[in-house]
Amino acid sequence: MDKQVIAIVGPKGGVGKSTISANLAATLAMMNKKVIAVDLDLSGANLHTFFGIKDTVSLDDFILKKVSGLSSILTDSGIKNLKIVCGVSNIPGVSNMSEHQEMRLVREVLKLNAEIILLDLAAGSSNSVVDFLFFANKGLLVTTTEVNSLIKIYSFIKTSMYKKLLFYFKAKGTSELVKFIEDAMDFENHPQIATIEDLFSQARAINAPVTESARAFIANYNPLLVLNRVHTPQEASTVGNAIKGITRKFLNINCDVLMSISEDADIRRSLAHSAPLVTYNTASAFSREIKQLAMKLCPG
Structure with a gap:
């Protein structure tokens, strides 16, 4: 079975x-896609709460090697075509996974029998978050239109680009470039590297062909942005253009907004239903926009 990892x-x-993860997973399942949602938020797993799941097996059991594979800890979501791998809850320090642990987890994720595997990652740009993002x-x-969120989104994109280059230079065995990128990732102490072109200019002096x-x-590298809790189309357009402009200027990449999701008061009440909003209020603006997002991601 061909599978897509999102x-x-x-x-x-x-x-x-x-919220986006749970409702997108449910929507894709309602489109007759076979979906497995995996909670990989290693510092604050909560995907199960959107489905009213309690007292079940979880990623804890896999990490502690109580089970051999993720297929052994799949939990029924209550929605046809959708199963959940619940996240960790009782393992101190698990957010700092070793590379070996990460690769074991990645291999098992790819073994899951589904058309679409949706990964709900942690906030921030830790090594594990970026690693999981890259194999998808x-x-x-996902960001909001608040200024602090926009600063964080730019910082995340920049950091992930540098880490992508770091992986590339490691794969090429170029130790001097690896050290250069590792040093350059200390952004505060390298203000002279203001743009990606500045970075490449200095790297070229070390090893031009690589x-x-x-x-x-x-x-x-083309990050897909989802603007959440948008109040007006004009707000979405203004913020989208700002992000596109700054990433083009400083990082020389295209970063378009894939979808804008409206602020919807019903979302705040959906947890009381122990079910994603899209499963019981398909007429809401949020539900319609999540459906549009799902169709953009999986048009078939």
């Missing part, structure tokens, strides 16, 4: 990332 991340907490087919960056191949590699 990762959802919120560079800042409180932007509605898990598509990555959605730097040029890295430039071609990173040119395909």
Whole structure:
């Protein structure tokens, strides 16, 4: 079975990332897609709460090796075609996974039998978040229109680009470029590297051929933005253009807004229903827009 892995991340907490994840997973399942949603928020798992799931097996059991694979801890969501892998709750320090632990988890995620695997990642730009984002087919960056959220989204995109280059240079075995990128990621102490072109200019002096191949590699990086809790179309347009402008100017990439999701008072009441809003109020603005997002991601 061909499968698509969609990762959802919120560079800042409180932007509605898990709300989007739960409702998108439910919508895709209602479109007759076989979906598994995996809660990979290793610092604050809560995806299960959107489905009223309590006292069940979870990622804890996999990490502690009580079960051999993720298929053993799939939980029924109460929605046809949708199963959940509930997140961790009782393992101190799990957010700082080793590379070996990450790869074990990634391998098991890819073994899951589904058309669409949706990953609800943690907020921020920790190594594990960026690693999980990179192995997905598509990555959605959820933000609001608040100034602080926009600052965080730009910082996340910049950090993830640098980490993508770091992985590339490691794969090429270029230790001097690896050290250069690691040093450059200390942004405050390297104000002279203001743009990605500044970075490439200095990297070229170290190893021009590998730097040029890295430039071609990173040119395909195209983050997909979802603006959440938008009040007006004009607000969405203004914020979208601002993000597009700043990422083009400083990072030389295209960063378009894939979808704008309206502020909807019903969302705040949906947790009381122990079910995603899209399952019982398909007429709401939020539900209609989530359906549009689902169709953009999976048009077939």
